[in-house]
Amino acid sequence: xYALSCNYKRxxxxxxLNTESGRRVQQQPLRIREALMDPQGGHYLxxxxxxxxxxVARMCQLLLGCTTxxxxxxxxxxxxxxxxxxxxxxxxxxxxxxxxxxxxxxxxHSCMPISWDNFTVAFAMLATLxxxxxxxxxxxxxxxxxxxxxGCEVRNYRIAVxxxxxxxxxxxxxxxxxxxxxxxHVVGYMATxxxxxxxxxxxxxxxxxxxxxxxxxxNRHVPxxxxxVVYSLCFAVTVVVVALTVSGRTSALHFPxxxxxxxxxxxxxxxxLSAAVVWPVFSFDKKYGTPGRPKDCTQGKCPWDSKxxxxxxxxxxxxxxxxxxxxxxxxxxxxxxxx
Numbered sequence: 001x002y003a004l005s006c007n008y009k010r011x012x013x014x015x016x017l018n019t020e021s022g023r024r025v026q027q028q029p030l031r032i033r034e035a036l037m038d039p040q041g042g043h044y045l046x047x048x049x050x051x052x053x054x055x056v057a058r059m060c061q062l063l064l065g066c067t068t069x070x071x072x073x074x075x076x077x078x079x080x081x082x083x084x085x086x087x088x089x090x091x092x093x094x095x096x097x098x099x100x101x102x103x104x105x106x107x108x109h110s111c112m113p114i115s116w117d118n119f120t121v122a123f124a125m126l127a128t129l130x131x132x133x134x135x136x137x138x139x140x141x142x143x144x145x146x147x148x149x150x151g152c153e154v155r156n157y158r159i160a161v162x163x164x165x166x167x168x169x170x171x172x173x174x175x176x177x178x179x180x181x182x183x184x185h186v187v188g189y190m191a192t193x194x195x196x197x198x199x200x201x202x203x204x205x206x207x208x209x210x211x212x213x214x215x216x217x218x219n220r221h222v223p224x225x226x227x228x229v230v231y232s233l234c235f236a237v238t239v240v241v242v243a244l245t246v247s248g249r250t251s252a253l254h255f256p257x258x259x260x261x262x263x264x265x266x267x268x269x270x271x272x273l274s275a276a277v278v279w280p281v282f283s284f285d286k287k288y289g290t291p292g293r294p295k296d297c298t299q300g301k302c303p304w305d306s307k308x309x310x311x312x313x314x315x316x317x318x319x320x321x322x323x324x325x326x327x328x329x330x331x332x333x334x335x336x337x338x339x
Contacts, residue, residue, distance in 0.1 A: 044106070044107070045105055045106060045107070046104060046105050046106070046107050049101070049104040049105045050105065053174075053178055054175060054178050054179065055104075057171050057172075057174040057175045057178065058097060058100070058101050058104075058171075058175065059101070060168075060171040060174075061093075061094075061097045061127075061168060061171045061172060061175070062094065062097055062098060062101060064164050064165075064167055064168035064171060065090060065093055065094035065097060065168055066094060067164050068090045068094075068161055068164040068165050068168065069087075069090050069091055069094060071157055071160050071161045071164065072086075072087060072090065072157075072161055074157070075153065075154060075157035076142070076154065076157035076158045076160070076161045077142075077154065077157075078138075078142065080141070082137050082138075082141045083138070083141065083142065085134070085137065086134040086137055086138045086165075089130045089131065089133070089134040090134065090165070092130075093127045093130060093131065093168075093172075096123060096127075097127070100120055100123065104120075113247070113248070114246055114247055114248060115188055115190075115245065115246055115247070115248040117179070117187065117188045117190075117191065118188040118189065118190040118191070118195070118245050118246045118248070119190075119246045120175075120179065121175075121176065121179045121180065121188070121190050121191045121195075121196070122190045122195070122199055122242060122245075122246055124172050124175040124176045124179065125172075125176050125190075125196050125199040125200070126199050126203065127172045128169060128172040128173050128176060129199070129200065129203045130203075131165060131168055131169040131172060132169050134165055135162060135165040135166045135169055138158070138161060138162060138165065139158070139162045142158050143155065143158045143159065143162060176196065179191055180192070180193075180196065188245070189245050189250075190242070190245055190246065192327070193323075193324075193327040194261075194265075194324050194327045194328045195242075195245065197320055197321075197323060197324040197327070198238050198241055198242050198324070199242065200320055201234070201235075201238050201317055201320050201321060201324070202235060202238045202239055202242065204313050204316055204317045204320065205231055205234065205235035205238070205317065206235075207309070207313050208231050208309075208310055208313050208314065208317070209231065209235075211306045211307075211309040211310045211313070212228060212231075212306070212310065214301070214306045215301060215302075215303045215306060216303060216306040216307055216310060217303045217307075221282045221288060223278045223279075223281075223282050224278070224279060224282050224283070226275075226278065227275040227278055227279045227310075227314075230271045230272065230274065230275045231275070231314075233271070234268045234271060234272065234317075234321075237264055237268070238268075241261060241264070244257070261328060262325070262328045262329070265321060265324050265325045265328055266325055268321045269318070269321045269322050269325055272314065272317055272318040272321055273318060275314055276311075276314050276315055276318050279307075279310060279311055279314060280311050283307040283310075283311065284307070284311075289307070290304060293305070
């Protein structure tokens, strides 16, 4: 009887030990999962997205962007193609900035299949350029020294719109300055000078396309059509480079991405150099075009003006691609997000 009771006691003890160890085994993965899900002890919101210099710049963008849109919709007004473009710029930049700010505060950007740092700095550079354009176009076409037929109150609203839009340019420029590459720091490609220049090159190409569509008469000569091919080809490849970098897919390519970018930039310099020679000759030479602006040309619909705009921005992009080529020799390419 004593031996039997000892056996029962040993069996009960082993069962209790097995039960306790089973509970510990069952509870241990739960504690591990909790530690993995919340490594910072419950901080689900990113305080740095609000309290840092970058966060302050983004909140200024939202405040000024919302104010600009409200002023235009309430009293300043807009019309025609140029006004529609300005309103699109302000609404588009405000919407994307709001999404970026919310994703950064809630840390949900980590769920997106993109390189977040590359995306945000590329958009900040694009928004800066778009705001600069809108800040120049809107007062040129909608702001006059004299009060319009709607009254002086409308002019005051338009002055306020121009001021808010101009200040917002600096807010986006501050974000670019804060997030751009510093010597010795590892960042995404779009944060480097070469990456930022890619955005500027694509934007300048869009200005050239707008001038081409505004009765530029490029289809009169084969060499000017060649220039259009140059603009289109360089723009397409630049957009592909930016898209691959922002999506973080450069490492999936079967060739060295850094070498491809440098070789393409070198070819783009040569192509733009040829366009910078061909377009002025076939647009302003006496044999093919008119050296001076015709007197009967109406403002806004003059082919000579469009040709001049194309020449100017062709040389601008030539300088940008050459500068890009110089800086491309001095950087190391990073194809993934470093945040």
